[in-house]
Amino acid sequence: MKDLLTLSADSLKSLGILDWGYTEESVPQSLDRYEQWVKEDLQGPLGYLSDHRKDLRKDIKNIYPEFQSALVFLFSYQEAKKWMLDNNRNQVAAYTLGFEGEDYHHALKERLNSIFLLLKKSNSDLKHFIALDTQPILERDLAFRAGLGWFGKNSMLINQKEGSYFIIGSLLLNRKLKIENPTIDIDHCGQCVACVDACPTKAIDGEARTIIASHCISTYTIEIFKDAEAPIGFDKSRGEFFGCDICQDVCPWNRKPLARVIGALKLPERLSFLKDWFFGLPINDLVKIIDKESNRGFKRKLSGTAFDRPGKEGWLKNLKAILSKSNRSDS
Numbered sequence: 200m201k202d203l204l205t206l207s208a209d210s211l212k213s214l215g216i217l218d219w220g221y222t223e224e225s226v227p228q229s230l231d232r233y234e235q236w237v238k239e240d241l242q243g244p245l246g247y248l249s250d251h252r253k254d255l256r257k258d259i260k261n262i263y264p265e266f267q268s269a270l271v272f273l274f275s276y277q278e279a280k281k282w283m284l285d286n287n288r289n290q291v292a293a294y295t296l297g298f299e300g301e302d303y304h305h306a307l308k309e310r311l312n313s314i315f316l317l318l319k320k321s322n323s324d325l326k327h328f329i330a331l332d333t334q335p336i337l338e339r340d341l342a343f344r345a346g347l348g349w350f351g352k353n354s355m356l357i358n359q360k361e362g363s364y365f366i367i368g369s370l371l372l373n374r375k376l377k378i379e380n381p382t383i384d385i386d387h388c389g390q391c392v393a394c395v396d397a398c399p400t401k402a403i404d405g406e407a408r409t410i411i412a413s414h415c416i417s418t419y420t421i422e423i424f425k426d427a428e429a430p431i432g433f434d435k436s437r438g439e440f441f442g443c444d445i446c447q448d449v450c451p452w453n454r455k456p457l458a459r460v461i462g463a464l465k466l467p468e469r470l471s472f473l474k475d476w477f478f479g480l481p482i483n484d485l486v487k488i489i490d491k492e493s494n495r496g497f498k499r500k501l502s503g504t505a506f507d508r509p510g511k512e513g514w515l516k517n518l519k520a521i522l523s524k525s526n527r528s529d530s
Contacts, residue, residue, distance in 0.1 A: 217361040220345025225259040227340040243413030252335035263328040265373040271345040273365040282462030292442025295505040300470040307368040330369040346381025352405035353394040353446040362453035394446035399435035416443035424513040
């Protein structure tokens with residue numbers, strides 16, 4: 200990884216950054232693909248991708264009118280993923296535990312602000328807007344325009360050196376920087392369809408490089424908050440009850456990056472119970488524990504993590520779906 204103006208590659212690495220890129224383009228290159236995806240109603244229950252915010256995604260200037268350039272960063276959760284693979288732990292998606300258990304939106308906002316303050320020391324008139332996946336911005340396309348990778352057949356951004364176990368975070372800036380515009384990376388998936396073949400619910404359209412959201416395990420376990428039927432094929436999963444990494448785990452581009460990493464799961468004391476909950480308890484026991492919690496108490500317990508999104512009802516839905524899968528396997 201190269202230096203960023205006054206910031207050394209080592210200082211960026213200390214913030215968990217795998218790579219960074221730069222672009223001055225405000226309009227997504229994959230806009231037509233996104234609009235066609237929504238036109239076909241493939242966003243399913245993800246209404247925030249098809250409501251009034253859809254049009255805002257056509258140009259970053261709709262969100263940040265002062266936009267002149269963007270610095271785009273790839274924040275790693277490779278260590279947590281390696282630990283989970285080493286220990287055969289698939290119950291939750293690795294990003295949820297990859298930032299010391301903290302909701303990555305909070306963790307990365309702090310890191311991005313710290314980067315901006317360092318850059319501002321030599322650019323006093325510099326202003327910024329932090330972009331994560333909570334804003335109506337096609338963040339994977341932004342990273343693509345910054346030369347950080349290509350769209351895999353599972354729709355995820357894949358970086359040729361670092362794979363895909365990262366979260367994208369960006370600084371939208373009111374000035375152009377003295378950085379060369381990138382060379383856009385080409386497709387390196389070739390004829391590989393490992394992710395398409397591995398998805399138990401057939402959620403991946405490899406030709407269009409999009410996801411059928413209503414079939415996706417991550418959608419079902421994270422975005423649907425009330426009792427609902429699991430997607431067809433869920434019983435063939437590995438036991439995921441919050442998010443899913445199957446398509447990434449089989450991707451050949453993730454092999455070399457993980458081979459360089461020492462697996463580690465770092466959780467603060469207040470969140471140490473998560474490891475016991477997810478990896479130490481039988482599902483029946485976890486259901487009993489959660490069922491006894493009040494809605495408010497449950498939310499308070501998971502506050503500040505990625506896990507409070509579905510709420511108590513959504514969690515019980517997920518765990519009971521796993522129990523149903525286990526019962527079918529035993530019969």
